[in-house]
Structure formats: structure tokens, C-alpha cells
Amino acid sequence: MAAADLGTAEWERSKITNQDLNLLKKLGITTKPKAVCFPSEESYPAPPMGYRVSFVDHLIRGLSTPIHPFLRGLLFVYGLQLHHLTPNSILHISIFITLCEAFLGVSPNWALWKRIFFCRRNGSPNVAYNIGGVVISIRSTANYFDVKLPDSVQGWRKRWLYIREENHGCAEDNIPPFDGAEKILRRRSWDAEATEEERTSTEALMTRIHELQNTRGKELSGIQIIVYFLKSRVQPLQARKFPLWKYTGNEDVDRLSVDLEVKDLEKLVRKITSLSKKDSIPSSCRVKPYSAAHALPKNHPNLVSLPPLPEGGEVEERTVISNDNQEASSFVNEPADSRKSAGSAEKDAASEDTTSAQSPPPADSPKNKRKRGDVEDSGTSKPEEAAPLPQKAAYDPYLASIISSADKAKADAAGVEDLRKRLHTAETSLSDHIAAQSAREEAIRKRLTTQSRRFVARTAQEFQLDEPANDPLLDALSFLEVHGSEAREGIDQAKAGLSRLFPYFFPKKEEPATFLNLAKCFNPSEDLGLRVRHENMKVAVENTVALVADSQQSIDWSKVGDTDQIEQSRWRSLIKAAKPNTRKILAYIGIKPSSTPSSSKPEV
Known part of the structure; x- marks a missing residue:
């Protein structure tokens, strides 16, 4: 079988x-x-x-x-x-x-x-x-x-x-x-x-x-x-x-x-x-x-x-x-x-x-014949009677040419049929391949379009292609590239802004190498702005105390630190009285006041 x-x-x-x-x-x-x-x-x-x-x-x-x-x-x-x-x-x-x-x-x-x-x-x-x-x-x-x-x-x-x-x-x-x-x-x-x-x-x-x-x-x-x-x-x-x-x-x-x-x-x-x-x-x-x-x-x-x-x-x-x-x-x-x-x-x-494909059958030797004879004589098996060999027909060239032509025609027909089968198989395979490729392209286009819609929903920015290719797959990819360029530009600008803000909030730290780590620094549980203000206040108090000490006046520091004894009205009047000398003090400390927020790095 x-x-x-x-x-x-x-x-x-x-x-x-x-x-x-x-x-x-x-x-x-x-x-x-x-x-x-x-x-x-x-x-x-x-x-x-x-x-x-x-x-x-x-x-x-x-x-x-x-x-x-x-x-x-x-x-x-x-x-x-x-x-x-x-x-x-x-x-x-x-x-x-x-x-x-x-x-x-x-x-x-x-x-x-x-x-x-x-x-x-x-x-x-x-x-x-x-x-x-x-x-x-x-x-x-x-x-x-x-x-x-x-x-x-x-x-x-x-x-x-x-x-x-x-x-x-x-x-x-x-x-x-x-x-x-x-x-x-x-x-x-x-x-x-x-x-x-x-x-x-x-x-x-x-x-x-x-x-x-x-x-x-x-x-x-x-x-x-x-x-x-x-x-x-x-x-x-x-x-x-x-x-x-x-x-x-x-x-x-x-x-x-x-x-x-x-x-x-x-x-x-x-x-x-x-x-x-x-x-x-x-x-x-x-x-x-x-x-x-x-x-x-x-x-x-x-x-x-x-x-x-x-x-x-x-x-x-x-x-x-x-x-x-x-x-x-x-x-x-x-x-x-x-x-x-x-x-x-x-x-x-x-x-x-x-043996069967390459070697001819072994010739009968006298030794082989003797063995077969021994088997026959022993009675263990009965030899079949030899069939008479058919007489060989005379060679007819005309008949041989007809047979040869018929065999050739059969071979040609079989070859054509085989080619047809192969062509049909190839066409079927090609059709299946084209269908699979089309389905794959459609799936890719849907995924690209979905990503484009998500970007528009998050950024509220929708773009128009200047020269669309009228190919759904290429156009969807072009939209995704435009959105990606916009996102990369926004990330670069955000990184630059955070890098400028970093020294104010983290004066003792080195700026992270990646944008992700930089952004994580600005998302702690504590209030970074409050911490910066406290640091600045600490600097101001320390510098003020240093200026007072430099005046060589006798001061009872225990009373200076006892802020509970100062009334709010008294405090405001003292601040108002100190304002004329504020610029001098700030200049001595190294701070130049201006109407806009300072961009210099605070000293701690």
C-alpha cells in the first residue's frame, strides 16, 4: 500500500x-x-x-x-x-x-x-x-x-x-x-x-x-x-x-x-x-x-x-x-x-x-544448480514446472514507430496534466498568500488607526495630511508618525523645562540622566514648593542673624529667639521699619531683588 x-x-x-x-x-x-x-x-x-x-x-x-x-x-x-x-x-x-x-x-x-x-x-x-x-x-x-x-x-x-x-x-x-x-x-x-x-x-x-x-x-x-x-x-x-x-x-x-x-x-x-x-x-x-x-x-x-x-x-x-x-x-x-x-x-x-536497483541477478552456477537439485530430491519442496518461453516476435519498424509515438503522446499528455496541477496549486497558494497578506494589512491599519485616535483623545490635537497617499495603511502610518513627532517635541520641551527647575527644588542633587527619572523627582509625596520656601527662609534668617552679630551690639539672643513674646502688630511695624535697609542687606547676602521670580540658584 x-x-x-x-x-x-x-x-x-x-x-x-x-x-x-x-x-x-x-x-x-x-x-x-x-x-x-x-x-x-x-x-x-x-x-x-x-x-x-x-x-x-x-x-x-x-x-x-x-x-x-x-x-x-x-x-x-x-x-x-x-x-x-x-x-x-x-x-x-x-x-x-x-x-x-x-x-x-x-x-x-x-x-x-x-x-x-x-x-x-x-x-x-x-x-x-x-x-x-x-x-x-x-x-x-x-x-x-x-x-x-x-x-x-x-x-x-x-x-x-x-x-x-x-x-x-x-x-x-x-x-x-x-x-x-x-x-x-x-x-x-x-x-x-x-x-x-x-x-x-x-x-x-x-x-x-x-x-x-x-x-x-x-x-x-x-x-x-x-x-x-x-x-x-x-x-x-x-x-x-x-x-x-x-x-x-x-x-x-x-x-x-x-x-x-x-x-x-x-x-x-x-x-x-x-x-x-x-x-x-x-x-x-x-x-x-x-x-x-x-x-x-x-x-x-x-x-x-x-x-x-x-x-x-x-x-x-x-x-x-x-x-x-x-x-x-x-x-x-x-x-x-x-x-x-x-x-x-x-x-x-x-x-x-x-541490489535490486543497481546489480543484476546472480548467474546460475553449477554449485547453485546442485543445491536446487538437492532440495528437489529431498522431497521438502516440489519444484514448479518450467513454463515454455514465448517465441520472440519479429521486429516490425512500422509497429515500433506507432508504439513509440503513442508512448510519447501519453508522456506529453501526462506532462501537461502535471503542469496544470502544479499551476493550479501555485495559483491556490498565491491566492491564499494574497488573502493572508490583505488580512494582515487590515489588522495593522486598524491598530495604527486606534493608536492615532488615542493620541488625539489625550492631546486634543488632530492633524491633516498635506499629501495623503490614498492608501489606508500608509496614511494611518503617516498619522502615527505625525503624532509621534508632536509627542517627542512635547517631551523634549518638558525635559528642558524640568531641567531648569531642578536646581531650585533639588540644590544638592545631580540632575538625572533620563527624562523618566527627572519626572519622578517632581512627583514625591511632600510639597516641593513649601520645602523650597522653608529653605529660603532658613537662609534669610541665618544671614540676618549674621548681620546683627556683625554690628557688635549686645543682644540678648534668648529673647530674640522667643518669638511668642512678639505681637503681630509689633512684628509688622518692625518689618516696615526694616524695609529701607532691605536692599542693602540683600545686596550684601548676594541676592538682587527684581519684579520677576529669580532664576539664580539659592545658597544653603
């Missing part, structure tokens, strides 16, 4: 949490302007111009743009898009590139890759996934690192977003345009093995991998490789200026962020592997990786072998073998990402598929 291809039904509204956003920020992925764009309410990806669809779980496993040429070659030769690969598959590629560049001292090698990895369809005989529909697995015959990947990554398909495609003006870094309806077709390259010449050229690399794993006291593990590229803060799947064997440390130009804290690093390693809280996380590699501080040996060979790229035209390895939707035997479940299940998947499926 053919497996049901979920296709677009797998997509739903993105559910990215604040924890995911904080993790991307710590990793330095979202710090670059416009590097990431988050979906709003759409339930099916509609990436803006210049963006591609990706997942949070892909980014934290080493993916970044522009993508590495090796990853671009894998996507091309396997006929895949980014969303076809599972998170564990992305991590496999990151580990392989880090291993090649930092520990083998070579560029990622396509021939070496084919000796270690192969592809399988992810799903079951009844369900074929589109998102994460392909699993990259380790061959059972390859003596490779035990990576300790999780059997499954929960909920990763729901955490999708848009990443900005960067190519530095070079097509070699391009990501294939997103097509959520594109079916996954099994290709010859999925099972491609290294040729005899490639095996000979990469034998030294395989020997070095075995040494890295088995040198006593200096064993290298898959977890150590993961820890290394996470600590270096360089994304392995990004096209970089320099390979990892030229890594310069904290000042490296390809670093995305500063070093992660130890607790964040350990938490991330446990998140992308099967390690639990009880398992220890290695703080460093037992094998010193190549870098600028640990240069490659002299005359170190660098074997360059990249997957076929689209610039080279179609390659034989991309030949479509079959549609996996009709081949239940080629499906494996997602746990095949782990080392253990990869071997069993290859044993069960690779031998059958590879």
Missing part, C-alpha cells in the same frame, strides 16, 4: 517560545540586523523576498547563512530542501565538517562522506513525512564516532522561522527556493558509495579517524566535537572566510558571539544529544584541534572533493530511482538518526534496494 504523503498538511502556525528567542540571541544568530524574520499568524510558510524557511533546531545545530558549499552540494545532489532534513541529520553534517576542518585538516570531503553516510526516507509504510522526510544515517560498515543523538526531537517541526539568504554576490552559496509541496524522490545518490579510486584516496583519512577514536588517553568522541564547535562560536554549516584549521580564537572574524557560559553550554549539549543530567560534559577535546595557534604540518595534503554542484549541469548521481511514496520497504523511522538504528536500517533496506 502506498504511503500517504502529508505534504502541506504537516505545516501549522509557528510556536517559537521566549526560551527559543533567548537561546538564538545567546548564540549570536539574531544579533545581525534582519538575519531572522519570525512568522506572524500564517499557518503555512510564506517567506519574504530574500528569506528561506528554517527551524530553531537547525540553527542551534550549526546552520547559518550563507550556507557552506558542502551543504549546498548535498542539497543539490540529494535533491532536497532544508526542511526535508531532520535536526539529527543537520547535526551529522555539522560534526562531519568540524571533524574534517579541525581534526583532519582538510576541506569537507565528498568521497569520505560517501564512505560513512547514506540517506533514507523518514516515515512509515503508511505515512511519508515532508518536513524532516529524509534521514542521514551512518553505514554499519563505517567505523565512525558514536554521536549519542536522541531518538527523536520533540516538537521541532512547529518551531519554524525565516532566515535571510546571503550569497555575497556568489551563486555558490544559494539556498534552494522554498517549495513546501515538492515531493521527496529517492535518487541514486542516496546510496552512492565511494569508487575504488575514491576509497584509495581517502584511506589515510579513514585511518586517521580510527586513530582519533582509539588512541589511549587521547580518544576523540562525537560529544567532544559537538562541544568544540559550540565553544568556538563558529557555525560549521556557514560559508566562512577561513576554515577551522585557521581559527584564531576570540578575535576570529567568523565568530557569531562571545563564549557561552558553562551552564548554557552544558544545557545546549544535553538539548541536542541524548546525554542526561547525570552524564558529564567534556570541557575540552582530548585531541588538540588544528587552528592558527596549532598550525597544520608542512606539506599537509588537502584533498578537495565537493558534492556535484548545479553549475556543473545534471549529474548521474541525481537520477531519480523511484518515488518513495510507493515503496514501503525504503522507509525508516526518525530514530535512524542514531548510530545504532542506522546500521540496522542499512542492513534491512540497503541490501535489498541497492
Whole structure:
């Protein structure tokens, strides 16, 4: 029974949490302007111009743009898009590139890759996934690192977003345009093995991998490789200026962020592997990786072998073998990402598929015939009678041409029908996208209009646009900009006024740096004006007493301070008598009286 291809039904509204956003920020992925764009309410990806669809779980496993040429070659030769690969598959590629560049001292090698990895369809005989529909697995015959990947990554398909495609003006870094309806077709390259010449050229690399794993006291593990590229803060799947064997440390130009804290690093390693809280996380590699501080040996060979790229035209390895939707035997479940299940998947499926697709049936040898004869003679089974072979009809060129023309017409009709279906699907998708965009613009316009009405209600100021664009969205935005300019101007004027008043009310304090803190100073529970008046009165009394003392007259100060003995009428007459000398006293104190409130700072 053919497996049901979920296709677009797998997509739903993105559910990215604040924890995911904080993790991307710590990793330095979202710090670059416009590097990431988050979906709003759409339930099916509609990436803006210049963006591609990706997942949070892909980014934290080493993916970044522009993508590495090796990853671009894998996507091309396997006929895949980014969303076809599972998170564990992305991590496999990151580990392989880090291993090649930092520990083998070579560029990622396509021939070496084919000796270690192969592809399988992810799903079951009844369900074929589109998102994460392909699993990259380790061959059972390859003596490779035990990576300790999780059997499954929960909920990763729901955490999708848009990443900005960067190519530095070079097509070699391009990501294939997103097509959520594109079916996954099994290709010859999925099972491609290294040729005899490639095996000979990469034998030294395989020997070095075995040494890295088995040198006593200096064993290298898959977890150590993961820890290394996470600590270096360089994304392995990004096209970089320099390979990892030229890594310069904290000042490296390809670093995305500063070093992660130890607790964040350990938490991330446990998140992308099967390690639990009880398992220890290695703080460093037992094998010193190549870098600028640990240069490659002299005359170190660098074997360059990249997957076929689209610039080279179609390659034989991309030949479509079959549609996996009709081949239940080629499906494996997602746990095949782990080392253990990869071997069993290859044993069960690779031998059958590879033999049937690439190798002819074995010829009957005398030994085989003898075995069949033994079985027949033993009576355990009854051989079927051989049916007579039909006689081969004579070749008729005219009949052959008619059959060929009919087959061609059928193929053309099928092609036209397929194009019609694709065009209808594209039109439907475009209509849905336009409708979603219109609804989004209407919601934005309503929100902008509401904000404009609130501003008018608070400020009692309504504006008219000089040159309206007759576009509801743009006009609403223009009104909001006008209101915002008016509000900013009012805030600036208020700040300037409060700054001038601040020294009078707070003579001993330094003026706050922000307007919010400045405004808070003028909203205490006490009466600031009364406090200022009391301070001024205190200054006046102290200065007056000082002048009286300077007159060198004998004064009974106990009676001077006893204000209860002074009658109001007597006090007024004394004040009136003192007025002629007020200006002299004020001038001596340093205060110049005027008809307007003084702007000088009072002395305390």
C-alpha cells in the first residue's frame, strides 16, 4: 500500500517560545540586523523576498547563512530542501565538517562522506513525512564516532522561522527556493558509495579517524566535537572566510558571539544529544584541534572533493530511482538518526534496494544448480514446472514507430496534466498568500488607526495630511508618525523645562540622566514648593542673624529667639521699619531683588 504523503498538511502556525528567542540571541544568530524574520499568524510558510524557511533546531545545530558549499552540494545532489532534513541529520553534517576542518585538516570531503553516510526516507509504510522526510544515517560498515543523538526531537517541526539568504554576490552559496509541496524522490545518490579510486584516496583519512577514536588517553568522541564547535562560536554549516584549521580564537572574524557560559553550554549539549543530567560534559577535546595557534604540518595534503554542484549541469548521481511514496520497504523511522538504528536500517533496506536497483541477478552456477537439485530430491519442496518461453516476435519498424509515438503522446499528455496541477496549486497558494497578506494589512491599519485616535483623545490635537497617499495603511502610518513627532517635541520641551527647575527644588542633587527619572523627582509625596520656601527662609534668617552679630551690639539672643513674646502688630511695624535697609542687606547676602521670580540658584 502506498504511503500517504502529508505534504502541506504537516505545516501549522509557528510556536517559537521566549526560551527559543533567548537561546538564538545567546548564540549570536539574531544579533545581525534582519538575519531572522519570525512568522506572524500564517499557518503555512510564506517567506519574504530574500528569506528561506528554517527551524530553531537547525540553527542551534550549526546552520547559518550563507550556507557552506558542502551543504549546498548535498542539497543539490540529494535533491532536497532544508526542511526535508531532520535536526539529527543537520547535526551529522555539522560534526562531519568540524571533524574534517579541525581534526583532519582538510576541506569537507565528498568521497569520505560517501564512505560513512547514506540517506533514507523518514516515515512509515503508511505515512511519508515532508518536513524532516529524509534521514542521514551512518553505514554499519563505517567505523565512525558514536554521536549519542536522541531518538527523536520533540516538537521541532512547529518551531519554524525565516532566515535571510546571503550569497555575497556568489551563486555558490544559494539556498534552494522554498517549495513546501515538492515531493521527496529517492535518487541514486542516496546510496552512492565511494569508487575504488575514491576509497584509495581517502584511506589515510579513514585511518586517521580510527586513530582519533582509539588512541589511549587521547580518544576523540562525537560529544567532544559537538562541544568544540559550540565553544568556538563558529557555525560549521556557514560559508566562512577561513576554515577551522585557521581559527584564531576570540578575535576570529567568523565568530557569531562571545563564549557561552558553562551552564548554557552544558544545557545546549544535553538539548541536542541524548546525554542526561547525570552524564558529564567534556570541557575540552582530548585531541588538540588544528587552528592558527596549532598550525597544520608542512606539506599537509588537502584533498578537495565537493558534492556535484548545479553549475556543473545534471549529474548521474541525481537520477531519480523511484518515488518513495510507493515503496514501503525504503522507509525508516526518525530514530535512524542514531548510530545504532542506522546500521540496522542499512542492513534491512540497503541490501535489498541497492541490489535490486543497481546489480543484476546472480548467474546460475553449477554449485547453485546442485543445491536446487538437492532440495528437489529431498522431497521438502516440489519444484514448479518450467513454463515454455514465448517465441520472440519479429521486429516490425512500422509497429515500433506507432508504439513509440503513442508512448510519447501519453508522456506529453501526462506532462501537461502535471503542469496544470502544479499551476493550479501555485495559483491556490498565491491566492491564499494574497488573502493572508490583505488580512494582515487590515489588522495593522486598524491598530495604527486606534493608536492615532488615542493620541488625539489625550492631546486634543488632530492633524491633516498635506499629501495623503490614498492608501489606508500608509496614511494611518503617516498619522502615527505625525503624532509621534508632536509627542517627542512635547517631551523634549518638558525635559528642558524640568531641567531648569531642578536646581531650585533639588540644590544638592545631580540632575538625572533620563527624562523618566527627572519626572519622578517632581512627583514625591511632600510639597516641593513649601520645602523650597522653608529653605529660603532658613537662609534669610541665618544671614540676618549674621548681620546683627556683625554690628557688635549686645543682644540678648534668648529673647530674640522667643518669638511668642512678639505681637503681630509689633512684628509688622518692625518689618516696615526694616524695609529701607532691605536692599542693602540683600545686596550684601548676594541676592538682587527684581519684579520677576529669580532664576539664580539659592545658597544653603
